[in-house]
Amino acid sequence: MNDTAQIFEQGEYNFAYLDEQTKRMIRRAILKGIAIPGYQVPFASREMPMPYGWGTGGVQVTAAILGKDDCLKMIDQGSDDTTNAVSLRGFFEKTAGVRTTYETSEASVIQTRHRIPEKALREDQIIVFQVPIPEPLRFLEPRETETRKMHALEDYGLMHVKLYEDIAKNGHIATTYAYPVKVNDRYVMDPSPTPKFDNPKIDQMAALQLYGAGREKRIYAIPPYTKVKSLDFEDYPFEVQKFDKPCGLCGAENVYLDEVILDDKGGRMFVCSDSDYCEERRADGHLGPMAADPAAHQFGATQAEETAR
Amino acid sequence: MSASNATAAPLAAGFQDPVHDAQGCFRAIMNAMARPGTRQAINAGNLKPPVPLTQVTAAIALTLFDYDTPIWLDKPLMASDAVKTFLRFHTGCPIITEPVEAAFALISTPESMIPLASFNQGSAEYPDRSTTVILSGQDFGSHPAVTFSGPGIKDTVSFASGPVPPVFWDQVIANNRQFPRGIDLVFAGQDALCALPRSTRILKAEV
Numbered sequence: 001m002n003d004t005a006q007i008f009e010q011g012e013y014n015f016a017y018l019d020e021q022t023k024r025m026i027r028r029a030i031l032k033g034i035a036i037p038g039y040q041v042p043f044a045s046r047e048m049p050m051p052y053g054w055g056t057g058g059v060q061v062t063a064a065i066l067g068k069d070d071c072l073k074m075i076d077q078g079s080d081d082t083t084n085a086v087s088l089r090g091f092f093e094k095t096a097g098v099r100t101t102y103e104t105s106e107a108s109v110i111q112t113r114h115r116i117p118e119k120a121l122r123e124d125q126i127i128v129f130q131v132p133i134p135e136p137l138r139f140l141e142p143r144e145t146e147t148r149k150m151h152a153l154e155d156y157g158l159m160h161v162k163l164y165e166d167i168a169k170n171g172h173i174a175t176t177y178a179y180p181v182k183v184n185d186r187y188v189m190d191p192s193p194t195p196k197f198d199n200p201k202i203d204q205m206a207a208l209q210l211y212g213a214g215r216e217k218r219i220y221a222i223p224p225y226t227k228v229k230s231l232d233f234e235d236y237p238f239e240v241q242k243f244d245k246p247c248g249l250c251g252a253e254n255v256y257l258d259e260v261i262l263d264d265k266g267g268r269m270f271v272c273s274d275s276d277y278c279e280e281r282r283a284d285g286h287l288g289p290m291a292a293d294p295a296a297h298q299f300g301a302t303q304a305e306e307t308a309r
Numbered sequence: 310m311s312a313s314n315a316t317a318a319p320l321a322a323g324f325q326d327p328v329h330d331a332q333g334c335f336r337a338i339m340n341a342m343a344r345p346g347t348r349q350a351i352n353a354g355n356l357k358p359p360v361p362l363t364q365v366t367a368a369i370a371l372t373l374f375d376y377d378t379p380i381w382l383d384k385p386l387m388a389s390d391a392v393k394t395f396l397r398f399h400t401g402c403p404i405i406t407e408p409v410e411a412a413f414a415l416i417s418t419p420e421s422m423i424p425l426a427s428f429n430q431g432s433a434e435y436p437d438r439s440t441t442v443i444l445s446g447q448d449f450g451s452h453p454a455v456t457f458s459g460p461g462i463k464d465t466v467s468f469a470s471g472p473v474p475p476v477f478w479d480q481v482i483a484n485n486r487q488f489p490r491g492i493d494l495v496f497a498g499q500d501a502l503c504a505l506p507r508s509t510r511i512l513k514a515e516v
Contacts (some may be wrong), residue, residue: 015328024375027335028412031373032437034342035493035506037460041437065339067332152433184460184508186489208343223343223461223508 016063017095022046026064026219030210033221038183039151040134040218048214055088055113056214058130062111065126065210066092071099073107078115078256078273085113102276114177116198118255118277121207123224129192131213134220136180136190156188159231167236176241182229183222196230197240197256203228247272248290250281262295269296318391321357323371323399334372338495341504346457346468348449348501359391361417365497366445367395373441374400374413381411381428381440385418411440419444420472425480428492436489439507447471447496449503453478456512457505465512470496470503482511 014020022044029043048056066072072092076085080102088111089100101107104117111128121127133139137147140158150156159180166174179196183189191202192211202209202222209222222228232238246253248260248269255277257270269290272278282291290296324330330352337349351365358367374380380402386392393404408414408427416422422444431439452471455478458464474480484491484507491507 015332020327020331021375023331023335024373025377027339028373028378029437030339031342031441031493034339034461035508036436036489037508039436039489042435065332065336067336068329148434208339221343223506225463226460 013095015068015096016066016092017049018046018060018063022060023064026060029219030061030064030221033210033219034208034223036187037222037226038181038187038189038220040189040213040220042217043219045214045217050087050091052215053132054084055111055130057212057216057219058111058113058128058214059088059091059212060214061128061210061212061219062092062109063096065128066096066098066109068096068098070108071101071106073101073104073110073276075110075112075115075117075274075276077113078117078258079275081275103280104274104276114193114195115256115273116194116201118252118272118274120201121205123206125207127205127207127209129194129209129211131190131192131211131218132215133178134190134211134213134216134218136178136188151187154186156182156231159188160233163231163233167233173232173236173238179238180231182231184226185229188231189220189222189228191228195241195256196238199228199230199238200240243270245270246288247278247281248288248293248296250278250286250291251288252278252281252286260296262293267295269293318359320398321359321391321395323356324368325355327371330368331372334368337502338369338372338504341495341502342461342493342506344461345459345505345509346462346466346503348498348503350501353500359389359395361385361389361445362392362395362415363417363445363497363499365500365502366415366417366443369443369495369497369502370396370402370413370415371399374402376401376403378412379403379405379410381405381408381414383414383416383418383422386415408440414440414442416442416444417446419446419477420474422474425484425492430484430487430490430492433490436491436507439490439492441493441495443495443497444470444473445497447498447503449496449498449501454514456514457509458512459509461506462509468503468505470498478511478513481505482513485509485511 029041032041074085074089076082104119113130178193230238256273258273337351341349353364353368428440452469454469494505496503
């Protein structure tokens with residue numbers, strides 16, 4: 001056992017940090033969120049031992065659902081070993097003593113900051129999203145009283161105007177992340193700042209999706225097999241990003257790629273944002289065009305660089 | 310059920326392991342709510358709550374109730390001092406008499422329960438403020454089946470539970486039509502539970 005587990009054994013924290021009353025309050029909010037897919041349930045978000053923006057909402061949701069038999073995976077922009085993922089994984093190893101993993105298929109609970117694993121999730125998995133601004137209408141209407149009324153009246157014209165203005169200015173819908181969706185034909189929801197590449201994955205997903213926004217004190221959810229439609233127009237249908245090259249390291253196509261700068265002479269490569277997916281493919285013998293490149297070699301082992309956004 | 314019996318009997322114990330038992334029970338409730346109509350096993354064998362509270366209902370109460378949740382009890386539960394003492398001691402929940410103010414309602418005799426419309430339906434702005442109604446003593450056997458579809462259900466799922474009042478499913482259909490407002494239902498059985506959120510579409514079998 002490592003030293004962190006010993007702290008858990010000493011009983012300095014309740015299991016998974018939060019006290020039981022807080023967990024009950026969050027659990028009740030989660031149940032309401034599931035019953036009203038896409039509706040943002042207000043909850044009494046607690047101050048967590050990490051700053052806002054580090055996933056305090058996701059951490060509270062995870063802490064409320066986590067059991068001692070769960071296996072936890074933490075991802076930050078697709079990667080298991082960047083700062084946010086490492087520190088939050090350490091947080092739960094320390095306070096809950098649960099098993100953690102890098103492998104998508106092994107995890108029972110996956111907490112993510114802005115990516116959904118490339119591998120399709122199963123029914124027995126739960127994915128928890130860290131959300132900075134849960135209200136999709138907030139940048140269009142700053143008043144909470146008004147946005148609440150707009151949700152109540154299903155008045156989402158403003159959102160379509162925004163998308164239309166995108167087209168008028170840029171010729172296409174320029175929103176590339178936090179792309180608004182309509183859940184179960186009722187609530188317009190912000191799928192957290194995931195790239196819109198991931199939007200098709202949240203439609204009819206087999207796993208339960210929970211969203212937690214700590215600073216904004218909101219929890220929302222999408223049950224498994226729920227219709228989630230990305231907003232668009234008939235003549236400007238929703239499209240995901242397309243990449244003209246496969247992943248430089250594993251050769252995967254139709255995955256979300258990050259740009260990695262290799263040197264100061266313009267050298268760069270595009271690699272899978274989902275580091276576990278990339279490593280698994282390379283272990284299976286898939287090789288991309290850059291895999292043998294010595295400049296790319298330093299990223300072969302732990303591909304920790306995250307740049308393109 | 311008399312007051313003297315209730316005071317004579319020692320207070321029934323709560324969860325043996327409050328942290329992990331509550332977590333396990335919550336996951337069952339959450340999975341049930343996320344997958345309407347599926348049966349989720351619940352381990353409440355150690356609980357010996359005062360009748361007419363059942364083991365599964367008591368486990369749900371210990372998992373979700375606290376001082377923030379006004380609880381409404383149906384007549385047989387309300388008549389039992391042991392039940393009220395059990396709930397108050399272990400959860401600290403206020404027990405109220407107006408169903409429209411309740412966060413949760415416990416029903417021990419579902420066959421003669423009050424209409425679902427009596428409970429808090431939530432508002433258009435805050436649909437989450439509605440009552441969650443927990444029906445105890447359910448068996449998921451030979452009762453008229455209904456078909457569910459909607460969020461959490463891949464295609465459709467057939468569901469049967471009872472005892473429930475004769476007009477129950479009509480009430481539930483009316484309830485779920487007012488989505489996003491409306492109550493959510495939890496069916497507590499012998500050792501398992503099912504849930505029915507307001508988002509589910511219900512089809513009654515043609516008679």
